[in-house]
Amino acid sequence: xxxxxxxxxxxxxxxxxxxxxxxxxxxxLVVHAARLMRLVRRExxxxxxxxxxxxxxxxxxxxxxxxxxxxxxxxPTMSAQIAQLVDSGLVSKEPNPADARASLVGLTDAGxxxxxxVRDRISRLIAERLESHHRTQADLESAISVLRDxxxxxxxx
Numbered sequence: 001x002x003x004x005x006x007x008x009x010x011x012x013x014x015x016x017x018x019x020x021x022x023x024x025x026x027x028x029l030v031v032h033a034a035r036l037m038r039l040v041r042r043e044x045x046x047x048x049x050x051x052x053x054x055x056x057x058x059x060x061x062x063x064x065x066x067x068x069x070x071x072x073x074x075x076p077t078m079s080a081q082i083a084q085l086v087d088s089g090l091v092s093k094e095p096n097p098a099d100a101r102a103s104l105v106g107l108t109d110a111g112x113x114x115x116x117x118v119r120d121r122i123s124r125l126i127a128e129r130l131e132s133h134h135r136t137q138a139d140l141e142s143a144i145s146v147l148r149d150x151x152x153x154x155x156x157x
Contacts, residue, residue: 044121053115061106
């Protein structure tokens with residue numbers, strides 16, 4: 001049986017936009033997604049650099065300006081973060097073949113391994129919480145489907 005539409009025409013406003021209930025649910029989704037990310041960072045004491053590693057894993061090597069834009073921070077802040085990550089061996093900086101004045105930042109093998117470890121820790125935490133709340137794999141698949149639809153095709157990394 002097909003699932004019911006989220007925005008049936010009789011609940012939509014006259015302008016064709018989302019119903020009040022859908023707007024409330026959308027707001028709740030954003031609030032709970034943000035709370036989930038704060039919980040993960042708090043429980044696992046994740047450094048901010050994980051975001052940079054994730055961006056590089058998704059997008060591949062990027063310049064500092066593009067990394068700063070993707071992370072929503074300033075270029076000086078990103079430069080400082082990259083310097084620390086280079087020192088720790090998690091990323092490398094190479095000359096940009098398209099612009100001799102710039103560098104490309106990329107993940108090292110150690111950075112990939114570190115990110116894989118972080119993702120494993122996150123997965124275990126979430127799996128434990130899902131089981132403690134008696135959520136099924138179907139529940140999880142549905143949540144993933146909704147989140148994937150929301151971010152698919154976005155221009156953010």
